[in-house]
Amino acid sequence: MAARESLRRLLAPWWAAAYLDFMFMTRSPKQVLGYAMADITMAVAGTAGTFLLAERFSGIGAWSRDQVIFMLGYAIVATGVLYVLFGYNVLEVSRRIGRGQLDHTMVQPRPLWLSLAAEGFVPFSGTAQVLPGLVLMAWAGSRLDLVPSAGWPAWLALLALNLVSSAAVVVGFSYLWGSLAFRAPVAAEEISSSATRLVGQLKPFPLDTAGSLLAGGLLTLLPVGFVAWYPCRALLELDTRPWATLVTPVAAAVFLAIALLAFTTGLRHYRRTGSQRYSTFGHRR
Numbered sequence: 001m002a003a004r005e006s007l008r009r010l011l012a013p014w015w016a017a018a019y020l021d022f023m024f025m026t027r028s029p030k031q032v033l034g035y036a037m038a039d040i041t042m043a044v045a046g047t048a049g050t051f052l053l054a055e056r057f058s059g060i061g062a063w064s065r066d067q068v069i070f071m072l073g074y075a076i077v078a079t080g081v082l083y084v085l086f087g088y089n090v091l092e093v094s095r096r097i098g099r100g101q102l103d104h105t106m107v108q109p110r111p112l113w114l115s116l117a118a119e120g121f122v123p124f125s126g127t128a129q130v131l132p133g134l135v136l137m138a139w140a141g142s143r144l145d146l147v148p149s150a151g152w153p154a155w156l157a158l159l160a161l162n163l164v165s166s167a168a169v170v171v172g173f174s175y176l177w178g179s180l181a182f183r184a185p186v187a188a189e190e191i192s193s194s195a196t197r198l199v200g201q202l203k204p205f206p207l208d209t210a211g212s213l214l215a216g217g218l219l220t221l222l223p224v225g226f227v228a229w230y231p232c233r234a235l236l237e238l239d240t241r242p243w244a245t246l247v248t249p250v251a252a253a254v255f256l257a258i259a260l261l262a263f264t265t266g267l268r269h270y271r272r273t274g275s276q277r278y279s280t281f282g283h284r285r
Contacts, residue, residue, distance in 0.1 A: 172255030
């Protein structure tokens with residue numbers, strides 16, 4: 001009984017956020033449709049260059065055209081997962097910190113991590129990229145005649161795990177840089193959005209021919225490779241090592257741990273000094 005009550009309290013913020021998102025969608029369908037079309041347009045524009053290269057040359061490097069299309073669908077879904085779980089500037093946390101809006105969250109009678117995890121949940125208005133990406137992955141997968149060596153149930157579980165992990169890598173990277181806004185709220189207000197935008201612009205390219213030094217940098221200093229390239233390389237069994245599908249989840253855990261350390265350190269400083277400014281811009285009322 002106690003466990004059930006604890007679970008109910010844990011899920012209540014997500015339920016409330018989902019309800020508010022549903023009300024927003026039903027009350028402003030034209031606005032939601034506009035947002036959805038904009039999200040789809042951005043997703044297509046961000047991957048069109050790679051798609052056209054793969055179509056013109058029947059692939060890119062060791063990747064066939066259909067493998068590249070699968071990777072592009074994966075990248076779109078991973079980005080869509082970010083929009084579904086971390087809307088309303090939760091992903092771009094430096095905006096909330098720099099504008100002094102984090103105080104709204106800190107005064108709530110629940111843990112800060114739970115508020116940040118639930119406030120950006122938009123399962124209705126934020127799915128514009130998820131469904132098209134899934135269709136693209138399914139279409140490319142059918143053309144590839146995928147036969148996973150571990151079997152379909154295990155492969156689908158690994159696919160879901162890697163998609164969540166790819167999104168978690170971006171979240172960790174955003175919060176790592178966004179923690180700078182605790183000390184420089186004005187200068188670093190947009191640093192999270194710049195970090196996620198940089199990762200998003202480079203994500204849809206295979207890095208097999210990038211060279212070990214550049215590829216290593218794009219997996220560590222700028223974790224572009226974990227958004228689509230490396231997990232798809234493992235899922236499509238271009239990397240046949242048995243532990244390859246677990247590299248992205250491990251990387252996500254590492255990035256989240258580093259981001260947590262940076263964020264808690266910045267939060268301690270914030271609690272001593274407070275906010276130097278306040279702006280209502282972008283605040284969800």
